[in-house]
Structures are given as structure tokens and as C-alpha cells.
Amino acid sequence: MAYYRRRGCICKNKKKCTCGAKWSFTVDIGVDPVTRKRKQKTVSGFSSKKEAQIAAEELERQVRNKTYINETDQTLNQVIDEWVEWVAKNNMRPSTLNNRMGIINSRIKPKLGHVKIKDIEPSTVHSLYNKMINEEGLSKSYARTVHNLLSTIFKYAIKSNKVKINIMEKVDAPIPEHKEMQTWSVEEIDKFLNETKDAPTHITYVLAIYIGMRMGEILGLRWKDIDFNNKTIHIVQTLVRIGGGFDFQEPKTKNSKRQITITDDVIEELKKHKEQQKTESELVVTTSIGTPYSPRNLQRNFNMFIDRAKVTKIRFHDLRHTHATLLLKLGENPKIVSERLGHSKITVTLDTYSHVLPDMQKQASENFSNLLRGQNVVKTDK
Secondary structure: OOEEEEOOOOOOOHHHOOOOOOEEEEEEEEEOOOOOOEEEEEEEEEOOHHHHHHHHHHHHHHHHOOOOOOOOOOEHHHHHHHHHHHHHHHHOOHHHHHHHHHHHHHHHHHHHOOOEHHHOOHHHHHHHHHHHHHHOOOOHHHHHHHHHHHHHHHHHHHHOOOOOOOHHHHOOOOOOOOOOOOOOOHHHHHHHHHHHOOOOOHHHHHHHHHHOOOHHHHHOOEHHHEEOOOOEEEEOOEEEEEOOEEEEEOOOOOOOOEEEEOOHHHHHHHHHHHHHOOOOOOEOOEOOOOOEOOHHHHHHHHHHHHHHHOOOOOOOHHHHHHHHHHHHHOOOOHHHHHHHHOOOOHHHHHHHOOOOHHHHHHHHHHHHHHHHOOOOOOOOOO
């Protein structure tokens, strides 16, 4: 049952009120599941009692059909804290959560955290992206990461009946600039490895180039993960940075946890590295005192040798791209390349290395014509 009231009315005859006071109504919206007390909703601002009655009947209908959402007065900060405690901590890897919290604490909370989540508008979020990109000099790729995180938080708010509308569905995600993949030629690989051959970090570059391992996989590799007799390496853990320290975790996906075949060249380099390792450690790559090698320090070491070798400046991760690109150019089956890289699906491999596919299609077309003409076919043994 709804209760109606004309707020601020000063007329003695309420039925013939001429003071312009607005009407309001109050409706029971249920019982609080914790306190077991009756909850009510009051809405005001109606010009006539008839308008208030129509709105009250609609609200009562929503309550009966259990479609009514009583939007929260919580700030975005409060909702984020709930999401972290109840969702993120239970579903994210510690390293991923640490990364997300860095973005939340540096970019989202300082700018939007004090605002009630129900009051945040799409234009507010667009303004946040514009400032990040145009004033703070952050990349569109970073801004898109912020967008994805906000979208996840608002989905939680919708599921929790904290807001009626997911405003993130009306926000355009920043589109990162397309960057051409940087890879090395065989000549550049030879120059670089020749420059690093006497360095303790040489083995990291061999593993990245010859096998396509990720940096974290290399730094988390243990001697017991290498089967010298069967010429295989088992990827079972990865080194990740958490806060100010490091930890070892299982690879992100099922396919990332894999077995990779290695050649005699790699085995020889591994045995040579083990003989030269100054400390007894279960890890293949360590500092001079046997502690895990920092990813940041490895990147610095990599940049130093790039300068010395005078080769194209690329990221460490681009060594993995170099490995895959050269394999595909040799005509290797993309499925095999995908398995070596530990991609979750072969489509990831095909999308990532689409720049190689035109050359592969050209060779395939020529091979088919040569086959029908009885000429030699260029084919890689699988």
C-alpha cells in the first residue's frame, strides 16, 4: 500500500491547494535480509497526486515481480573493495590481482573512487580516458586495460543489484594503435648471440630464441624440468613479480603447461651453463649468489647487449615472436608452432602471426601447381 503526501503545502484547504507544492509517495519494498526490518522507498517531485499514484503503482509492480532494484548509495571505492574481497581474491592469480590493484590505486580510485557508483556517467569515464591519453601521456593500450577493469567492476555491481544500468556498455573502449611486430633476421640473431656467448645470461637468450619460451618461464625453469636423455623441457612454473618480491606460479593456461622438444645445440648450451654456474641452485637462471634473476634486470641486460651487437632494438618478448615467425616462414605447421608456444588455441597463433601467412599461402599455391605439373614440391618434413 502506498502513502501519499503533499510536501511543503501551506494551504488550509488541501484539496484546493494553489501553492505549487509537490507530491510524494512511500512504498514498502521488502524486508532487509540481515536486520529483518521493513524497508521503504520514498519518491518525491510529482506535480499531481495522479502522477504520484501512477509511479507508485509501477514501483509496487516491480517489487511484486522482483524486478525492482534499489540502487546503492555506495561510492565506487566501496564497491571496488567489495569486488576485490569477494570476487577478485578468489578468482585471480596473485600476480594478476597485484597488477590490477596497481591500476585501481593509481588511476581509478583517485579519479572516480569518491563518486557514488550510481552517479557515474559515460561522459565521466570518457573524460578519464582522454586525460590519461592526452594529458598524462599514457598509451591507449593502458587506457583499454583500465576500461576492461572498470567494465568488470560494473558487471559485478549489476549482478549485485547495486545499479540499474551498466553505464560501461555506453562507453567506447580506447582502440590501441596497431604496432608492427618487431623480429630479428637470422643474421641479427647470430650477431647478438655471438656478443652474449660469454655472459651468464646467454642461456636466457638461447632458450627464448631456440624454443620461444616466455621470460617468466625461463626464469622459473629448474634443472629437474629438463630431460637431457629425451631432449625435452617441461614448462611447469613461471616466475612472477608480486609487490616488491617474486613468486613462482603455474602457467596461466592448460596449454602453457607443456613439453617442448629441444635440439643438441640447446642441450650443449644448457650443459655448458650448468658447468659455469657459480652456485648450487635448482633454478637454471640465477644471480651470482643463487637468487632468482629479476625480470627488470634481465631486460636491462638485454638492452645492453642489443647496443653492443648493434642490432634492431626489440623487447625481450620479441625473441619469442622471432622464434615463431622463423618457424612459420620455414613452412612449419601452425599447429606445431602453437603447441611450442603454449597458446590456448591455434587461432591465437594465426592471428598473432598473420603477417607470415601471405608468404605461406603463396608457397602453398605454387606447390599445388607444381604437384599437378609433376614438378618438385617445396615441402618441410613434419
